Amino acid sequence: YNHISATYFYVDVDKVDSDTNLSANIGIFRPVYYTKIGPFVIDPQMLIPFGEQSLDGNGVGGVEISSSGLADPIVTATIWFVNDPESKTWLGFTPFITVPLGDYDEDKALNLGANRWAFKPEVGFVKGFGKYFFELAAACEFYTDNDDFTSASVTLEQDPVITLESHLSYDFTDSFYMSADYFYHNGGETTVADVDQDDEKDDHAVQLTLGFMLNPSYQLLLKYKKDIHVENGLKTDTVGLRIAHFF
Secondary structure (H helix, E strand, C coil), X not given: XXXXXXXXXXXXXXXXXXXXXXXXXXXXXXCECCXXXXXXXXXCEEEEEEXXXXXXXXXHCCXXXXXXXXXXXXXXXXXXXEEECCCCEEEEEEEEEECCCCXXXXXXXXXXXXXXXXXXXXXXXXXXXXXXXXXXEEEEEEECCEEEXXXXXXXEEECCXXXXXXXXXXXXXXCEEEEEEEEEEEECCEEECCEECCCCEEEEXXXXXXXXXXXXXXXXXXXXXXXXXXXXXXXEEXXXXXXXXXX
């Protein structure tokens, strides 16, 4: 579950509005299955997002717009080419495929679905040093066109988005850890009806994560994420929790 909120809107790094109010409550159901193909561990899984979101304030002309329902599901699986718990070293490759099955209405200014496919190959590396763990992941997401954008049914195109993220965690006990997290996004300028929107990303965010093993079958994660630099768009704050059950 993530609660996402925002008030400030930026254009070319400048804050141009302080009354564009976003409120979103998004849940994700994520079944995961661990198995092996030859010598490699893999985890086929699906992320099924759902929820509701709304915008109001000066940035949307003083009206309130909202949407709810299902967002686009994601199919993925990590394959670990290096999986060495003894030396605390892991290297994995994860291809994310976003399927355009979420709720989308071209007449709405705000949708949970995007009416397009997305493909994001990601490589992640983890190394442990005693009770410390360092993780670094790099990805690039590619998008197909949305050829039914707005009520005018024009075409929306988007450049790829490059993502870098890192996590430094510490195991205080066998059942409690804390992680300091960093995220960077670059690119992703959109074009609507062949007109460049000058809305590329060059964004930085930080996050604090707390992880608890409540018992051998349940894990609880709590997080707070904050955008610290936004090139174009809303500067968001996210409060989230995750409950995992292991069969």
